[in-house]
Amino acid sequence: EPEVTQTPSHQVTQMGQEVILRCVPISNHLYFYWYRQILGQKVEFLVSFYNNEISEKSEIFDDQFSVERPDGSNFTLKIRSTKLEDSAMYFCASYMRYEQFFGPGTRLTVL
Amino acid sequence: GQQVMQIPQYQHVQEGEDFTTYCNSSTTLSNIQWYKQRPGGHPVFLIQLVKSGEVKKQKRLTFQFGEAKKNSSLHITATQTTDVGTYFCAGVISNFGNEKLTFGTGTRLTIIP
Numbered sequence: 356e357p358e359v360t361q362t363p364s365h366q367v368t369q370m371g372q373e374v375i376l377r378c379v380p381i382s383n384h385l386y387f388y389w390y391r392q393i394l395g396q397k398v399e400f401l402v403s404f405y406n407n408e409i410s411e412k413s414e415i416f417d418d419q420f421s422v423e424r425p426d427g428s429n430f431t432l433k434i435r436s437t438k439l440e441d442s443a444m445y446f447c448a449s450y451m452r453y454e455q456f457f458g459p460g461t462r463l464t465v466l
Numbered sequence: 467g468q469q470v471m472q473i474p475q476y477q478h479v480q481e482g483e484d485f486t487t488y489c490n491s492s493t494t495l496s497n498i499q500w501y502k503q504r505p506g507g508h509p510v511f512l513i514q515l516v517k518s519g520e521v522k523k524q525k526r527l528t529f530q531f532g533e534a535k536k537n538s539s540l541h542i543t544a545t546q547t548t549d550v551g552t553y554f555c556a557g558v559i560s561n562f563g564n565e566k567l568t569f570g571t572g573t574r575l576t577i578i579p
Contacts, residue, residue, distance in 0.1 A: 386565070398509060398554065398569040411566055414467075446508055450565055453497070457508040 357381045359458035361447050367464045371436050376461045378430045378447030386450035387430045389422065391415070391443040392460075398446065404430065437465045468493045470557045472570040480578050485542040487573035489555035497558045498531055498538045499567065504551040509569075512540075547577050 360379045368374050380387050389401040402412040404422055421433045430449075434441055442465045448455040469492040479485050489498070497516040501509035513522055515531035515538060522529045528541045538555055552574045556567040 388566075390567075390569075397571050398503075398556075398567075400566055400568065403566055453499070453514045453565070454511045455499075455565065455567060457510070460508050 357456075359447055359449055359456050361445075361458035361461050363461060364459065365462045365464070367466065368437055370439055370465055374434050374437055374463060376432045376434075376445050376447075376463070378432070378458055379428050380430055380447065380449030381451065381456055382428070384449035384451045384456075386410075387424070388448040388450065388455065389432045390446045390448060390457075392446065393443045401432075401445075434463075437463075439465050441465050468557065468559065468568050470555060470568050470570040472553075472555060472573050474573055475571065476574050476576070478576045478578060479545050481547060482544050485545050485549070485575055487540050487553050487555075487575075489538045489540075489557075489570050491536045491557045491568075493536070493557075493559065495535050495557045495559060498535075499556045499558060500529060500538075500540055501554045501556060501569075502551050503554065503572075507551075509554060542575075545575070545577055547579060550575060550577050 362377045387404045390398050392398045400413050402416045402422055403410045419435045423431050444460045444462050446460045447458040472489050497514055499514045500512040503509045513529050518535050519533050520531040526543045530539045552572045554572045555570040558565050
């Protein structure tokens with residue numbers, strides 16, 4: 356069964372450093388999303404991406420964040436200068452019909 | 467902005483007892499989805515409800531969508547240890563196919579064997 360994959364599974368970084376989180380969505384899906392989940396809290400929408408551009412973003416998704424689909428398969432989330440409060444689980448999801456398929460997540464720890 | 471609340475936040479039940487979680491949206495929804503997240507795992511889609519007053523069943527799980535399309539519930543009959551996890555509702559306001567999910571606050575279910 357096709358699945359969304361994410362790398363790395365865990366990323367530790369120093370405050371102020373740039374990180375890139377990678378996702379490979381399911382191949383024939385057209386909509387892609389990033390969500391984050393701070394430990395013990397709800398899942399929060401960050402950004403949606405369609406047709407090689409952002410279709411919607413939340414107030415969390417400020418100028419420090421960017422997304423890209425550099426080739427036909429990868430979907431990346433970049434955080435330019437990480438802050439302590441960026442520590443969270445980041446989930447990528449791809450969408451077909453009405454179901455969103457979530458990847459296993461990348462746990463980002465900012466020290 | 468849109469808010470989606472769930473109650474209760476936590477629920478501990480004896481194995482075999484029933485469980486219900488309730489979801490309320492501040493705005494009318496196009497549809498509502500339910501996800502289950504096991505401890506340490508990622509959200510996994512359970513079901514989507516679209517129509518006002520809709521009721522759907524999946525084995526021991528019963529899902530309802532309110533008449534006003536602002537609330538929903540998930541009921542599990544005779545819980546089993548495999549039901550452990552956090553159940554999230556996610557409200558959707560469709561925007562030309564862009565289905566942004568606004569997740570509820572979740573209900574964490576633990577089962578006492």
